[in-house]
Structures are given as C-alpha cells and as structure tokens.
Amino acid sequence: MQNKITIIGAGAAGLFCAGLLGQKGYDVTVIDNGKKLGRKILMSGGGKCNFTNLNVESTHYISENRHFCKSALKRFTQWDFIQLVNQYNIAYHEKDHGQLFCDNSAQDIVDMLAQECQKGQVKFMLNTQLEDVEAEQQGFKLSTSQGFVHTDKLIVATGGQSMPALGMTAIGYKIAEKFSIPVVPVKAGLVPFTLHKPLLEVLSTLSGIAVPVEVSNERISFKENLLFTHRGLSGPAILQISSYWQAGEAITINLLPDVSFEGDFQLLLENNRNQSIKNCLAQILPKRLIDALMQLNLIADLTVKQLTPTQQQVLYQTLTRWMVTPNGTEGYRTAEVTLGGVSCEALSSKTMEAKNHLNLYFIGEVVDVAGWLGGYNFQWAWSSAFACAQTFD
Structure with missing residues (x-):
C-alpha cells in the first residue's frame, strides 16, 4: 500500500x-x-x-x-x-x-x-x-x-x-x-466594483450607506444589499453579480426591489403631492442617495404635483432600472474567490x-x-x- x-x-x-x-x-x-x-x-x-x-x-x-x-x-x-x-x-x-x-x-x-x-x-x-x-x-x-x-x-x-x-x-x-x-x-470573483471617475466623485460621498437592491445583467440577478464605498460599489448583491460580470458591461440596479409602481409608488406620490420629489422619496430611500441621483441629473428638482403620469413612470423606471457601467473590479486584493x-x-x-x-x-x-x-x-x-x-x- x-x-x-x-x-x-x-x-x-x-x-x-x-x-x-x-x-x-x-x-x-x-x-x-x-x-x-x-x-x-x-x-x-x-x-x-x-x-x-x-x-x-x-x-x-x-x-x-x-x-x-x-x-x-x-x-x-x-x-x-x-x-x-x-x-x-x-x-x-x-x-x-x-x-x-x-x-x-x-x-x-x-x-x-x-x-x-x-x-x-x-x-x-x-x-x-x-x-x-x-x-x-x-x-x-x-x-x-x-x-x-x-x-x-x-x-x-x-x-x-x-x-x-x-x-x-x-x-x-x-x-x-x-x-x-x-x-x-x-x-x-465575489469582488467589489470600481467606478469611472465622474460617477465615483458623486457616489463616493455615499460611502458607508447600504440599501436593499436587486442587481442584474442579461444572465442573472441577485436581490441583496448594495454598499457604497469610497472606491465604488460593494455589498452582497455586488459581490454576487461580479462573478457573472464581463468587462465593459453595464449592470442594472433596482433601488426599489419591493415597491410596485401601480401600488406602493403611486400611493406614495399621491399622498405627498405638495412635497418636493426629493422629500417624498426620502421616505423610502436615503436622503444622501437622492441628492446624488439629482446631482447625476437622474431626478428633477420639482414638486410631486408637477409630474405628469408619464413623468411618474419615468421616475419609477429611473429608480428601478439605474444602469451603471463599472470601471472594473478591485481585483484579487479583496476578492473572496x-x-x-x-x-x-x-x-x-x-x-x-x-x-x-x-x-x-x-x-x-x-x-x-x-x-x-x-x-x-x-x-x-x-x-x-x-x-x-x-x-x-
């Protein structure tokens, strides 16, 4: 033997x-x-x-x-x-x-x-x-x-x-x-994303904020937390999708994974018609995140009642289909696998x-x-x- x-x-x-x-x-x-x-x-x-x-x-x-x-x-x-x-x-x-x-x-x-x-x-x-x-x-x-x-x-x-x-x-x-x-x-694999400089300059101000999201590409999606860092995006949802990400590919981030347009979202807008969009959304998203999305010109500085029905849908689409193209990953230094x-x-x-x-x-x-x-x-x-x-x- x-x-x-x-x-x-x-x-x-x-x-x-x-x-x-x-x-x-x-x-x-x-x-x-x-x-x-x-x-x-x-x-x-x-x-x-x-x-x-x-x-x-x-x-x-x-x-x-x-x-x-x-x-x-x-x-x-x-x-x-x-x-x-x-x-x-x-x-x-x-x-x-x-x-x-x-x-x-x-x-x-x-x-x-x-x-x-x-x-x-x-x-x-x-x-x-x-x-x-x-x-x-x-x-x-x-x-x-x-x-x-x-x-x-x-x-x-x-x-x-x-x-x-x-x-x-x-x-x-x-x-x-x-x-x-x-x-x-x-x-x-299982690694945080880095971001291109213009986007990073805005989102790095959110470092430490975590939000529940659904992140997807054309092949798979993961519903977990996203964490903003001073280098880019991390958290379980990002780590999971990173293993299925190809260089140059955009990912889709749904910031309202449990909020439907016909029910919860329209009700939120209806109940807060006289508020600014910013203050209305602050009831369901971190205020600093809304500020960043406004800085990126993704959310208008308007009151809720100024939105037409079509603009309400566009706002919902913006929050549920936020397209981000990572610059790359942090590589083996922080990869878990x-x-x-x-x-x-x-x-x-x-x-x-x-x-x-x-x-x-x-x-x-x-x-x-x-x-x-x-x-x-x-x-x-x-x-x-x-x-x-x-x-x-």
Missing part, C-alpha cells in the same frame, strides 16, 4: 483532507508557505467563518463544467459538515439565505480541523516554500525551502489567487501546467485525480469550481476534500 501522502496548502480543503487521510492510517504531511493554519478561514465572514449553507445546489457554483461539482457535493453534504461542527460543540447561527456562521470566532473551525489532523498524526511543514515538483518512478519529488520531500501521492489544495496578502499564489496552476493539465483562465482554475475536464469528479497523471489530485478553490457568496466555497472545499480522501479506502 502506498502510504506517504503530501498535501500542498493548509487551508480549508487541505486541512480537512489531511485529517481524513491521517485518521485512515496514512503518513500525511501538509506543506504551506504561511506561519499558521487556515489563514483564509480566519479572515472569512468578518472573522466568524461562514462555514456552509443550509441550501446547497450545483446551481450555486460557476464552472465550465457545471455538472462536475455534483458528485462531491452529493457524497459529503452540508449536513455532514454540520454534524462534525456539532461534535465539537461549536456554537453557530443562521443568517440570511441559509448562511451559517460561528457564534464566537472562525478560530473554532481552524481548531476543529487542527484537532482532526492531530487525531491522524498529520505532520506540518509551515513557513515552507514549494519551489518545484517532479514526477518520479514511484510518486513525486518536491523541492522546498526546507529541502527535498519524496511522496507517493500529491494533493494540491493551494487555493486561488484571491487575497494575496494571505500568501495566496499561482503555484497550484503552475503544478497543473507542469503536468500538462489545462487551466481555465482565472480572474477575481478565484474564478477559473484547474480544468474539471482533466479531473475525475469522483476522486479529484488528474486523468492524465496517476496519484496527482486537485481539491478546493484551485479547481475550476467557484461558489456564490454564502458558505458555498467552504462547502466545496469540504466536499472535494472528502471525495479525494474516499479514494484511498
């Missing part, structure tokens, strides 16, 4: 897989360039770690092969991970859209994974740079800053390129390319093993599977790690 397994990356997927394999009796070593375990886990969810979601479907994932994630997600579900969390008595709570967060700290999840690794006597080489990987007759030879490591099986769990300040690099893609495994071009990655076509969906190279596996974010905001990327990490570990039974 081949016993020695090396995992590159001490993040969510790498740690979970290491614990599972160690407890099966394998000799497992985890190599990571950082000083401590689970750096991205600790940063996630505002330090509370949105570790999974109560509603996980393959439709919550983006990939060139949209069916690839189904097998792993089915074999290790959100309920399986919740069961493990419960075993460790980690307190958690549900937020909007089925998102589960730790009550105390993301450290609880890292400690749980570390204890699972401890049970399996997993060894760690932290603060260690991986410099090269070569195939040998029996496995692989890794060149690291701590010397050579020989291993029978290699599992790449290096994550993507998002949040480079945490030490994230492109090493996982380089390993794939070295073994002729195709990589789908990568870009930042990397879109693209190791091509699913080159991997087995059952084992995560490379089809063209035995004993080489890719799990987690390094693979071309990116989830929505809301715990889906962590669930992919757990599920893909489990699928890989089951291969070794």
Whole structure:
C-alpha cells in the first residue's frame, strides 16, 4: 500500500483532507508557505467563518463544467459538515439565505480541523516554500525551502489567487501546467466594483450607506444589499453579480426591489403631492442617495404635483432600472474567490485525480469550481476534500 501522502496548502480543503487521510492510517504531511493554519478561514465572514449553507445546489457554483461539482457535493453534504461542527460543540447561527456562521470566532473551525489532523498524526511543514515538483518512478519529488520531500501521492489544495496578502499564489496552476493539465483562465470573483471617475466623485460621498437592491445583467440577478464605498460599489448583491460580470458591461440596479409602481409608488406620490420629489422619496430611500441621483441629473428638482403620469413612470423606471457601467473590479486584493482554475475536464469528479497523471489530485478553490457568496466555497472545499480522501479506502 502506498502510504506517504503530501498535501500542498493548509487551508480549508487541505486541512480537512489531511485529517481524513491521517485518521485512515496514512503518513500525511501538509506543506504551506504561511506561519499558521487556515489563514483564509480566519479572515472569512468578518472573522466568524461562514462555514456552509443550509441550501446547497450545483446551481450555486460557476464552472465550465457545471455538472462536475455534483458528485462531491452529493457524497459529503452540508449536513455532514454540520454534524462534525456539532461534535465539537461549536456554537453557530443562521443568517440570511441559509448562511451559517460561528457564534464566537472562525478560530473554532481552524481548531476543529487542527484537532482532526492531530487525531491522524498529520505532520506540518509551515513557513515552507514549494519551489518545484517532479514526477518520479514511484510518486513525486518536491523541492522546498526546507529541502527535498519524496511522496507517493500529491494533493494540491493551494487555493486561488484571491487575497494575496494571505500568501495566496499561482503555484497550484503552475503544478497543473507542469503536468500538462489545462487551466481555465482565472480572474477575481465575489469582488467589489470600481467606478469611472465622474460617477465615483458623486457616489463616493455615499460611502458607508447600504440599501436593499436587486442587481442584474442579461444572465442573472441577485436581490441583496448594495454598499457604497469610497472606491465604488460593494455589498452582497455586488459581490454576487461580479462573478457573472464581463468587462465593459453595464449592470442594472433596482433601488426599489419591493415597491410596485401601480401600488406602493403611486400611493406614495399621491399622498405627498405638495412635497418636493426629493422629500417624498426620502421616505423610502436615503436622503444622501437622492441628492446624488439629482446631482447625476437622474431626478428633477420639482414638486410631486408637477409630474405628469408619464413623468411618474419615468421616475419609477429611473429608480428601478439605474444602469451603471463599472470601471472594473478591485481585483484579487479583496476578492473572496478565484474564478477559473484547474480544468474539471482533466479531473475525475469522483476522486479529484488528474486523468492524465496517476496519484496527482486537485481539491478546493484551485479547481475550476467557484461558489456564490454564502458558505458555498467552504462547502466545496469540504466536499472535494472528502471525495479525494474516499479514494484511498
């Protein structure tokens, strides 16, 4: 039996897989360039770690092969991970859209994974740079800053390129390319938008204001909060749509997602006929946002009673179909996930093993599977790690 397994990356997927394999009796070593375990886990969810979601479907994932994630997600579900969390008595709570967060700290999840690794006597080489990987007759030879490591099986769990300040690099893609495994071009996902200067000069004055919206493009829409920042647009709705955004494309922002024209909006205007449009709308939108829309010449400085029925409809359309063309995104620096990655076509969906190279596996974010905001990327990490570990039974 081949016993020695090396995992590159001490993040969510790498740690979970290491614990599972160690407890099966394998000799497992985890190599990571950082000083401590689970750096991205600790940063996630505002330090509370949105570790999974109560509603996980393959439709919550983006990939060139949209069916690839189904097998792993089915074999290790959100309920399986919740069961493990419960075993460790980690307190958690549900937020909007089925998102589960730790009550105390993301450290609880890292400690749980570390204890699972401890049970399996997993060894760690932290603060260690991986410099090269070569195939040998029996496995692989890794060149690291701590010397050579020989291993029978290699599992790449290096994550993507998002949040480079945490030490994230492109090493996982380089390993794939070295073994002729195709990589789908990568870009930042779940990331705030930047704005062109004229629009930014107006909207940056709204920094810190959040409003419920529905944001859409021609392919998808998301109904959540939008947050104005001093750099552009953020908040859950923007992060979600960013993963489906193409450069140069406009997005449509509905500032009144729960207000119908025939009912609520017309009633609002009728009840405030003698007020200015600005003061009337201030009952349903932040006053500073209305000021900004007036500055952009999207709202006229008139009283409500001066509006004709057609102008009332135009005003409603302005507020529900506000077209904004982002300048770009903030990039990997603030992105929560990397879109693209190791091509699913080159991997087995059952084992995560490379089809063209035995004993080489890719799990987690390094693979071309990116989830929505809301715990889906962590669930992919757990599920893909489990699928890989089951291969070794």
